[in-house]
Amino acid sequence: MHTGGCLCGAVRYRISGEIRDVWLCHCGQCRKAQGGAFAASVPTPREQFELTLGAEALRAYRASPHKRRWFCGECGSPIYSEVDGASVLRLRAGSLDEPVTLTPVGHIFVADKAAWDCIQDGLPQHAGREPGR
Ligand SMILES: [Zn+2]
Numbered sequence: 001m002h003t004g005g006c007l008c009g010a011v012r013y014r015i016s017g018e019i020r021d022v023w024l025c026h027c028g029q030c031r032k033a034q035g036g037a038f039a040a041s042v043p044t045p046r047e048q049f050e051l052t053l054g055a056e057a058l059r060a061y062r063a064s065p066h067k068r069r070w071f072c073g074e075c076g077s078p079i080y081s082e083v084d085g086a087s088v089l090r091l092r093a094g095s096l097d098e099p100v101t102l103t104p105v106g107h108i109f110v111a112d113k114a115a116w117d118c119i120q121d122g123l124p125q126h127a128g129r130e131p132g133r
């Protein structure tokens, strides 16, 4: 079981089950949405995610027609993204309460990364989405 939430504490959630992989997405939308070089996303089965506080604070933005990016309307923290109808959502790793054991598995949309974004770890780099997705 894991817990997490936004910066101001208005939004809290619980994950019932194990989560493991972190994908680092360097696409232009993730950059803007996070205000950083990439979004760190953890694939999480939809049914394992439970909002425990802040349903009224949680807001969604559609940067693309088929996908919502959920964030706290009070403090702006990204919480997760969700493709319509998908069984897996993409939790933002930084919203999880520590300690949590996660494994970064690779970089995606590296072709779109910022010019100042210097990837120096040895993880696999993919030009677009991760293999098999
Ligand atoms: Zn908040």
Ligand SMILES: [Zn+2]
Residues within 6 Å of the ligand: 025, 026, 027, 028, 029, 030, 031, 039, 109
């Ligand atoms: Zn992205």
